[in-house]
Amino acid sequence: MSHDVILGIDGGGSKAVVALADRTGEVIRLARGKGINPLDNPSWRETLERQLRPFANAPALAGVAAAVPAYGEVEEVSTSQREAIAAAFGKVPQRILNDVEAAHIGAFAGGPGILILSGTGSMAWARDVAGRSHRVGGWGDTIGDEGSAYWIGRRVLSLVSQSLDGRAARTALSEAVFKELAIDRTNPMNGLEGWVFRLRNPRSEIAALARIADRVAKGGDAGARTIFLEAAEALARHVTAIARLAGLASDWSYAGGGFRSRVLREAVAARIGRPPQPPRLPPIGGALLAAALQAGWQLDAPWIERLAASLRAHCDEDSEPQLAK
16 A cells, blocks of 8 residues: 555644544544643643654655644744654645634535634634635634633633622532532632642633533523623624625534534524534544645545544544534
């Protein structure tokens, strides 16, 4: 066998996925690891290199596409990312791209449309009918990332503290958070502030609170639902802004752990005024598609469908947003 395997890397703030696929579109190996966002993880390169090591000597590797956080945003970071991929894969044809661009490629199988991301961060990415790319948001948690899972998690902590103080109405989030995090309720300030103090990866661990909020929101809690409605409003503004930029009034899709929440998906759809197109491929599928194109493979719709089916078999519902079928 010769030159018949491609490798895709989908790196995010909370996790990274690495996958190999063959010429038929079948995924032959997939592994998950820790997040590799250089903006909040000082050991990102060591983490990435450790995850790539088992794949670096894959036989007959024809192309690599690495979709990594913050690529194209901060030049010194982008340089380090290019160096890390080149060190791992040598002269194999390589493409480095922003992780949200890869999510867009996957969602629309390389076609035009608007993608809204709600993961550890948030961003909108669009490709217009001429093939030009546009983006809004993605400014990071200090400046922006409105509507992201981290943004939701921060508001969960804020609402719980206000509720405990009596500055906000009682919310079922308080009991849910203390129970999930195994925090002693007898001294809530010590418990909750202590939990924050001991966090090793604050952005991803706070972002994970969005799952608790989703469960509570589905149970009808007004405070939790308000957080998701505010997140939806912020994400819808991303879409409105990028639609003007790209001259699009067409399909939109989504990516990121935040959109595992049906509450959030429905609220965003209500504000945009039309339902989303489920992504044809998850973000790792977008990276694999980019790698196949980098390798010069001739692709067609059946190939993309085979890749989608193979990824559905490897990616459970908890790890990726619902895919088109």
